Amino acid sequence: MPVVTEIAVFYYGFICWKKTILNENEFSYHKDSGTITLLIAIIFIVAIETMVLHTLLAKWNHLAAWILSFLSIYSGVQLFGFLKSMSKRPISIEKDKLNLRYGIMSETTIELTNIDQIETWTKDIKLDENTRKLSFLGELESHNIIIRLKEENTLLGLYGIRRKYKNLVLHVDTKEEFINRIRTATR
Template sequence: MNKSLNVQKNLIIFGIPLSIIGIMVLITKLPAFNANPSSLSTGITFDLLLTVPLIYFLLIRKTNIPKTTVVPLLIIGVIICSLILPAENQYYLNLFKTWVLPIVELSILSFVIFNVRKALKKYKEKKTETIDFFTTLKSTCYEILPKVAVIPVVTEIAVFYYGFIHWGKVKLRDNEFTYHKDSGTVTLLIAIIFIVAIETVTIHILLAKWDITAAWILTFLSIYSGIQIFGFIKSMFKRPISIENNKLFLRYGIMNETTIDLSDIDCVEISSKDIELNNETRKLSFLGELESHNVVIRLKKENTLIGLYGIKRKYKNLVLYVDKKNEFKKQIKNHLQPCITAITADSTTSESTKNC
């Protein structure tokens, strides 16, 4: 019964705005629109950019749907207006794009940052676990943004935060471990930035002789890629691996991460031998076989590795590089010891678990 009511409620919430959008699109196909395009274009613009978002907001006002979902609807309205209205009748649409849309975007960004700061403050007050900006940002955005928009927004904010805002040195605690100092990854990524920079200048000069607009578009994309790589590099310095609250938090900057319950660990091996990567065995590093490893973690059951833009991959064995590999294994063993003691009180523990 409740499920049926929820379906009906969602049909009303999403059906009414979509119906209005459909009607607006239909109007532009009628002969009456061709007879009077100027005034009808103005009406359609105001309906799609003001009426539809307002009606949607009133419909979701007393529901659990985030109020910020009005923004994607607003952007959809802008896109539809741009597609269905004649270019000469987009005066009010262009005004909206120039003056209103940037304010809306900045407001959403400010709202997200405000909530992240508030969440970080709560973490500091509790002091129950390590404060991690990226994790806090994700949990905050899931509360205030549509799920589809969370990962792209979080990734872009995190790139600029780690790349250009967070310059302070991270003081490692006893339960935290770095993975970038001796692996050579940072050097490789910096080399890639320099290669991209050199090639961008060369290609820009050659492409400008053919099409200056295309040259600048390619240059912008290259600069943006360089900024992202720089943000990735900096995030590796700021997001160490940690062991806390009976969990192992494995992070590779903002590129890859996974959380493992310590009780799910079957064995931790110190090994630099080549290992075949497949659907069961994966590397924590997004560079795969280009980066060396010195630790292999084998689990009792499958877990999930989360990559850039929320891409998820299953694994049972995880290969990674840890700067202080022996200390890392020792701490995992120490944290597992109480669990092993509790298990042996009831039954015999397997040999593989004892060796961890």
């Protein structure tokens, strides 16, 4: 899985530039959440930190300066790939499944028959082994929907890390339409 994640970072960051047009069964999650702005700010900070640290380390050891610079640039490239993947991988409702994606950072597929309850939820929530967030940013990103399941499911994260959950909180740009579509599909 780590190799696949690395390939996906470069694919979404540098190859896949075509604008994604959402179908009626697809929903975006990146436009209103502030995540794009946060990731751009982090990339900017990494760029500044790389230049300053390289200059300081070069006075001590050129090899160490270049190694650290390479690692910092690679981190920036990864963040850029994560950022670009968010608009390319929307949430989708297929026949009897809900495909939840958060770029290439996390994803899960939920059988619609396994959904016990879905509702608008903006209150703080304690994240634990039963309650997870779709976003890899955790508390740094807001959520507006909670999905409660009848049976436990698995959230697949970066580099193939698997986590079990029974409640999942996430952000969807058009939350009311999304909730109505799920409720209609589960009837």
